[in-house]
Amino acid sequence: MTKLISGSKFNRRTFLKSSAAVGGLFAMPAIISKRALASSGEINILMWSDYLPETFISAFEGATGIKVNYTGIGSNEELINKLKASKGRGFDIVSPTNNRALQWKALELLQKFDMTKVPLEAVNPAMAKIGSTDWAFTAGDTYWLPHIWGTEGMAWRTDLFQPDGTFPSYGDVWSDANAGKTMGRPHSMMLGAGLYMESIGELEPGSMWKAYESEDAMRPIWDKVTAWCVARKNNIKLFWNDADTQKNGLLNEGVIVGQTWDGPPLALKTAGEPVIYRAPKEGAMAWVDGMALPVGAANLDQVYEFIKYAFKPELAGEAIDHHGYNSPVLGADKFAGEAYALNFADAYPGEALNNLNPWPSEPQWYADTRTEYANRFESA
Known part of the structure; x- marks a missing residue:
C-alpha cells in the first residue's frame, strides 16, 4: 500500500497541507435517518479486510435498504x-491502491465513473486529482476515487x-537485539x-x-x-x-516491533493495548486506497449510493x-473520537509529515x- 500525486506541482507537502489531518474532537451525531431507495437491492464489494466496520455497513444498509456483500482482501x-x-x-466496487494505476490500465478490467453522480467536492482536492491524472485511462475520464489513506511505518x-530516540527505524526489524521478535511484509x-x-551508507x-x-x-540495487536481508532473515519471526x-x-x-500499516496497531492502541505506531526516521511510506468500478459491475445505482455514503463526513x-x-x-476528522487526534499526533510527531515517502507508481x-526478489528472500 505510492506516488500520491503525479506531476511537479504536487508533492508530499502539498498533499498533506491540503489534507484534513487533525481536527475538532466531536462525538458522532445520530446516524443518518432511514429512507428507502427506489433501487434498493445489493452491492458486492471487494475491499481491504478492515476498511468497512460493522457500524458503517449497518448505517448504510439501514438508511438505503441496500444489502452489502463484503469480501475482504x-x-x-x-x-x-x-x-x-x-x-x-x-x-x-473494488479498492486498488493509487500507485497501481499502470497495472490496472493494461488489464482493461475497469470502467469509468459517471462523475455527475459522484460528490467529488466532499473529498480532499489533492487526493481527488489522482483519479483525473494517474487514473485517467481515457482522456477526460476518471477510473478511481479516493477512499482511505495511510502509511506504512513502525509499530x-x-x-x-523502546526505540532509540523519538523515532524508530526500519533497521529495528532486522536488529540482532530484537532477533526472533519482529515482523513485516516481505x-x-x-x-x-x-x-x-x-x-547507514551501505547504499547510495x-x-x-x-x-x-x-x-x-x-537489479543491482x-x-x-536481498543479500543483506537474507543474511538477517533468521531475525524475523513473522511475515x-x-x-x-x-x-x-x-x-x-x-512480536515486540514490526514494520506495519498504521491502521492495525492504532486500532489496538485505541482499544487500550500497549501498542504504538510511528513514522520511522527514514520516513513512512504513504498510500491512498481508492474505489474503482469493474467492467462487469451489475449494480450501478447501488455503487453511486455507496460512494455518496462513503463521502459523508x-x-x-x-x-x-x-x-x-x-x-x-x-x-471527517471532526466526527472521529478524541483517540484519533491523539493517535495521529503520536504517529507523526515533529517533521514526520514532511518526511513522508509517497509510494511511487509501479509498472508491471x-x-x-x-x-522475484521477495520470493528469493522468503525461500532462502
Missing part, C-alpha cells in the same frame, strides 16, 4: 488476481520495546531495509527510488538489498499479509475510530521483479 496482488480470474465480473509493544520490509541501508542515497526507473537500474496478522503478531505471537469519521487509518473526506515490470 489483504493485498493488491490478491485484488488483481481475483478480477483477472473473473474477467472483471462478480463485484460492483511496537510499549511494554517490551516486499515492503525489503524496501524499508533499503532505506535503512541508505541511512536515493537508490531505492532510482530502482523504479528501469529493470536495469533496479535489489541484489544488494504478515493482512491487518489481522499484524494485530495477532503484536498481541499473541511474541459523519460516517467516514466514525469509521476512522474502528479501522485506524485516515479519510480523504473533508471534515517493477512489480514482477520485486516479487
Whole structure:
C-alpha cells in the first residue's frame, strides 16, 4: 500500500497541507435517518479486510435498504488476481491502491465513473486529482476515487520495546537485539531495509527510488538489498499479509516491533493495548486506497449510493475510530473520537509529515521483479 500525486506541482507537502489531518474532537451525531431507495437491492464489494466496520455497513444498509456483500482482501496482488480470474465480473466496487494505476490500465478490467453522480467536492482536492491524472485511462475520464489513506511505518509493544530516540527505524526489524521478535511484509520490509541501508551508507542515497526507473537500474540495487536481508532473515519471526496478522503478531505471537500499516496497531492502541505506531526516521511510506468500478459491475445505482455514503463526513469519521487509518473526506476528522487526534499526533510527531515517502507508481515490470526478489528472500 505510492506516488500520491503525479506531476511537479504536487508533492508530499502539498498533499498533506491540503489534507484534513487533525481536527475538532466531536462525538458522532445520530446516524443518518432511514429512507428507502427506489433501487434498493445489493452491492458486492471487494475491499481491504478492515476498511468497512460493522457500524458503517449497518448505517448504510439501514438508511438505503441496500444489502452489502463484503469480501475482504489483504493485498493488491490478491485484488488483481481475483478480477483477472473473473474477467472483471462478480463485484460492483473494488479498492486498488493509487500507485497501481499502470497495472490496472493494461488489464482493461475497469470502467469509468459517471462523475455527475459522484460528490467529488466532499473529498480532499489533492487526493481527488489522482483519479483525473494517474487514473485517467481515457482522456477526460476518471477510473478511481479516493477512499482511505495511510502509511506504512513502525509499530511496537510499549511494554517490551523502546526505540532509540523519538523515532524508530526500519533497521529495528532486522536488529540482532530484537532477533526472533519482529515482523513485516516481505516486499515492503525489503524496501524499508533499503532505506535503512541508505541511512547507514551501505547504499547510495536515493537508490531505492532510482530502482523504479528501469529493470536495469533496479537489479543491482535489489541484489544488494536481498543479500543483506537474507543474511538477517533468521531475525524475523513473522511475515504478515493482512491487518489481522499484524494485530495477532503484536498481541499473541511474541512480536515486540514490526514494520506495519498504521491502521492495525492504532486500532489496538485505541482499544487500550500497549501498542504504538510511528513514522520511522527514514520516513513512512504513504498510500491512498481508492474505489474503482469493474467492467462487469451489475449494480450501478447501488455503487453511486455507496460512494455518496462513503463521502459523508459523519460516517467516514466514525469509521476512522474502528479501522485506524485516515479519510480523504473533508471534515471527517471532526466526527472521529478524541483517540484519533491523539493517535495521529503520536504517529507523526515533529517533521514526520514532511518526511513522508509517497509510494511511487509501479509498472508491471517493477512489480514482477520485486516479487522475484521477495520470493528469493522468503525461500532462502
